[in-house]
Amino acid sequence: MRTKSSFGYCLGQGFANIKRNKVFFLASVATIASCVFLIGMFIAIAMNLSYMVNQVSNNVCVTVFFDEGMAEKDILDLKKDVEAWDKVSSVEYVSAKEAWERFKNDYFADYPELAEGFADDNPLANSASFDIYLNDLEDQDAVVAKLETTDGIRQINKSEHAASALTDIAKIVAVVSAVLIIVLLAVSVFLITNTIVTGIALKKEELQIMKYVGATDFFVKSPFVFEGVIIGLIGAIIPLIILFFIYRSAMIFFIDKFQAVASVVTFLPAGRVFAVLIPVAFAVGAGIGYIGSTIATGRHIKV
Structure with missing residues (x-):
């Protein structure tokens, strides 16, 4: 009390x-x-x-392109391998067909006749790619270094300045x-x-x-x-x-x-x-x- x-x-x-x-x-x-x-x-x-x-940063990714003539099965197997890396958040596979569709929507939307000129030919036939999203932007260099030693990859584009x-x-x-x-x-x-x-x-x-x-x-x-x-x-x-x-x-x-x-x-x-x-x-x-x-x-x- x-x-x-x-x-x-x-x-x-x-x-x-x-x-x-x-x-x-x-x-x-x-x-x-x-x-x-x-x-x-x-x-x-x-x-x-x-x-x-x-x-x-969630929209910043590393884009990789594959060797010419690489089979889609090998590409999908590679996708599974990259997805298993601890620094990788997700991997989006963009096929050559999808890449061409995106290109047409971005640049030929107002001029469909230009796209029709290609008929069934795909000028981006060798442009299948991965968009690789990371858990942390600071890991970009480490992931790129690992990709450079990976078979089947011919080109790597990274968002260096953005990162x-x-x-x-x-x-x-x-x-x-x-x-x-x-x-x-x-x-x-x-x-x-x-x-x-x-x-x-x-x-x-x-x-x-x-x-x-x-x-x-x-x-x-x-x-x-x-x-x-x-x-x-x-x-x-x-x-x-x-x-x-x-x-x-x-x-x-x-x-x-x-x-x-x-x-x-x-x-x-x-x-x-x-x-x-x-x-x-x-x-x-x-x-x-x-x-x-x-x-x-x-x-x-x-x-």
């Missing part, structure tokens, strides 16, 4: 500190809300860039995200620490009296820790609401204004983004409040 009563007292004092220092409370909430907003926005951007990179560009984008996004989030967290902790220190200064005489009557370390410091955590949680709610409406508006704007691009690259659904953002925002807000208030009480309250 005493533990519950002490906990209730400290929690109540935390709210009382907030009520007593409304100006500092609002300043702290605004500070944490700004930091959580920036962190949340950057996480949403990073998640979408990673998602878009994965979408594009390097996509992997570079993914690495840059990861590094920039980590650096900015660390900086923002450090700034937030610094600001909440100063806010709690100000609150401690305003209650200096009251804290001295508590020391004289033998108050415990927990009893004296906990109200300020609760205050920091409460401020952090409140500061996390506001940016989540703002981010939700901004994210939905950005999706609608992008789809409306960039329909051609939107058909290839899409945003993550809001539900998937906020399934990550909500716990992160509350953890960041409460964490900033707890760490900042713990630092402040540790340095400025000696029991």
Whole structure:
């Protein structure tokens, strides 16, 4: 009972500190809300860039062409072998007939008479190929090296620039995200620490009296820790609401204004983004409040 009563007292004092220092409370909430907003926005951007990179990379493949006159049975046997490689996601076989049909659809769609001029002749008779999709774009060079030593293959086309560009984008996004989030967290902790220190200064005489009557370390410091955590949680709610409406508006704007691009690259659904953002925002807000208030009480309250 005493533990519950002490906990209730400290929690109540935390709210009382907030009520007593409304100006500092609002300043702290605004500070944490700004930091959580920036962190949340950057996480949403990073998640979408990673998602878009994965979408594009799923369409990047290594194309191989076979030796002239290679039997279809041998080609299909080779397909089974390549599909068994651990770095390969899937293999699509494009026959010479299918390659010619694709070519006609791409280049002769508006001029069918040109295609008719070939009659039953297939100018791409030796153009059967594999489109090889990989589990990871970074494995492309290793797969190509293995294909170069495989019998029956005369030509290999790889998406060298696309692969390097996509992997570079993914690495840059990861590094920039980590650096900015660390900086923002450090700034937030610094600001909440100063806010709690100000609150401690305003209650200096009251804290001295508590020391004289033998108050415990927990009893004296906990109200300020609760205050920091409460401020952090409140500061996390506001940016989540703002981010939700901004994210939905950005999706609608992008789809409306960039329909051609939107058909290839899409945003993550809001539900998937906020399934990550909500716990992160509350953890960041409460964490900033707890760490900042713990630092402040540790340095400025000696029991």
